[in-house]
Amino acid sequence: MSRPWHSFRRSGWRSALYAAIVSCSFLWLESSVAMGRRHSIPDLIEQAELVVVGTVTESLVFRRLPSGSVYTAVTLQLGETLKGPWQTPIEILVPGGRLEEEDLAVWVSHQPRFFLGERVLAALRKSPFGDDRFLVLGGAEGKVRLHEATHPKAGDSALSFFQRVAPPEQREGSPSARLKRSQNPFDFLSIAVHEQGHFAGPLGDLYNNAEEGGGAYIECIGSNNQEKTMYGVIGPGSTRPRDLEQADRLGMRALYGGLFLPLPTGSVNENLFAYFCASGSPELTCSSAACEPRVHWASIPVAYKIRTSDFSAEQVQLLQRGLGVWNRINGSSFSGDYRGDTEIDVASVDDNVNVFRVSDADNSDDNAVFTGGALAVTSFAWFISSGEIADSDITFNHRTDFQPALPVPPTPTPDPDTGDGGGCGTITPPATPLTRSLGLLLLLTLVTFALARIRGSVQPHEAPEEHYSDKSHFFL
Ligand SMILES: [Zn+2]
Numbered sequence: 001m002s003r004p005w006h007s008f009r010r011s012g013w014r015s016a017l018y019a020a021i022v023s024c025s026f027l028w029l030e031s032s033v034a035m036g037r038r039h040s041i042p043d044l045i046e047q048a049e050l051v052v053v054g055t056v057t058e059s060l061v062f063r064r065l066p067s068g069s070v071y072t073a074v075t076l077q078l079g080e081t082l083k084g085p086w087q088t089p090i091e092i093l094v095p096g097g098r099l100e101e102e103d104l105a106v107w108v109s110h111q112p113r114f115f116l117g118e119r120v121l122a123a124l125r126k127s128p129f130g131d132d133r134f135l136v137l138g139g140a141e142g143k144v145r146l147h148e149a150t151h152p153k154a155g156d157s158a159l160s161f162f163q164r165v166a167p168p169e170q171r172e173g174s175p176s177a178r179l180k181r182s183q184n185p186f187d188f189l190s191i192a193v194h195e196q197g198h199f200a201g202p203l204g205d206l207y208n209n210a211e212e213g214g215g216a217y218i219e220c221i222g223s224n225n226q227e228k229t230m231y232g233v234i235g236p237g238s239t240r241p242r243d244l245e246q247a248d249r250l251g252m253r254a255l256y257g258g259l260f261l262p263l264p265t266g267s268v269n270e271n272l273f274a275y276f277c278a279s280g281s282p283e284l285t286c287s288s289a290a291c292e293p294r295v296h297w298a299s300i301p302v303a304y305k306i307r308t309s310d311f312s313a314e315q316v317q318l319l320q321r322g323l324g325v326w327n328r329i330n331g332s333s334f335s336g337d338y339r340g341d342t343e344i345d346v347a348s349v350d351d352n353v354n355v356f357r358v359s360d361a362d363n364s365d366d367n368a369v370f371t372g373g374a375l376a377v378t379s380f381a382w383f384i385s386s387g388e389i390a391d392s393d394i395t396f397n398h399r400t401d402f403q404p405a406l407p408v409p410p411t412p413t414p415d416p417d418t419g420d421g422g423g424c425g426t427i428t429p430p431a432t433p434l435t436r437s438l439g440l441l442l443l444l445t446l447v448t449f450a451l452a453r454i455r456g457s458v459q460p461h462e463a464p465e466e467h468y469s470d471k472s473h474f475f476l
Helices: 013-018 041-047 158-165 168-172 188-200 210-216 246-256 266-271 313-327 364-369 436-455
Strands: 050-064 069-083 090-095 097-099 104-108 119-126 134-136 143-145 274-276 284-286 302-306 336-341 355-358 376-383 389-396
Touching: 041 119, 041 158, 050 090, 050 097, 050 158, 069 097, 069 119, 069 158, 090 119, 090 364, 119 158, 188 246, 188 313, 188 336, 188 376, 188 389, 246 266, 246 274, 302 313, 313 336
Parallel strands: 090 134, 302 336, 302 355, 355 389
Antiparallel strands: 050 069, 050 119, 069 090, 097 104, 104 376, 119 134, 119 143, 274 284, 376 389
16 A cells, blocks of 8 residues: 555644635546446436536535545536526535645546536535535536526426537437347446456546546547447446456556556557546546656555455455456556455545445445446545555445345344344444533524525435336446
């Protein structure tokens, strides 16, 4: 692993929550993309609690307590509300961000990007933190950049406006949407190998055009990327990313071997890859551009653990086989070393343990990352000054139908003392008498809640649990 995690915690990250950094010049929020399902626009609108048109006016990076997870809060001044009640400004949470004070950047795959001054259409859902903030639905799909002259027409519904301004591919439905709907689950090993490319390099996602990649497409990568393991699109049943292509190997040789950058563009486009520039903004960089320092593992082999209770025995084997694909590359010194089981059940940038795990329906950070579409995400943190990776975790979405399948979680058994469900990591705190200040806090909360209802604030609705298999069309 790189240098000890505590070495960049000395600045006191708890204080960073209060003295959070305002990114004044350029809002670089990173960035797609894990592999995932492409939403249909009607689905997106149906699931949204708020669909708005607004302008990005501010961003603030902070750690959310108690998990310490890094988020960027994006302030949107609203122009129009197409679904849900009017309220302005609103704040949108995006997982990841850059904490300059801590010399730390956090990248989480499949997240939308916002830029200061940008005018956007966004499909939003209440954040799971009870903080009046919102999340973008479907990762990058739920946000569309608008040209200045693009306004809703009189009588436009949220659906009709979204369909009119969305990227053409999304608007028309994906190519595979025209195919017979598949009942196929997703190939677990393929998803693992792709995510492990984000883990190992880290390498970035590749797309063939801007419509495919939304805000994550980089021009110099061009097209014909569909055979590469780091191509960010996958369909159910596809086993394409199980193996590496030339471009994936070149990426690892550039990061952990003697390959010289920049690679040329043009006729050798099929060899291009994307990597992360530690201090770039945005970080994702083409191999046709040279940037130092690159985000990289400073200490090889890289130790990783698997939360084995989340997976079947076969999947535990496949995870090791998947990372082994990245170990055996000529001209790259990278290797990963499996260090066994872990009880850790969070994707944390603070624990110095690299863990492969499955999301948990009760974990708010997981719910903030999986707002629809992503089958798995990789999140990693690096020191901005050196590019050395501090921590990287892969989280598989428990809503995805994989082949082989995830084990079915045990049904909680009622606790005879409390009648509550037990197990599943739920900790019930001992009952304590309310202090006077707690009582006041409760009263204030109730008053605020009542006022919010009077003003017609958005109330979160319980969306039905979605499962990613047969409804899926096209994958990002
Ligand atoms: Zn990806």
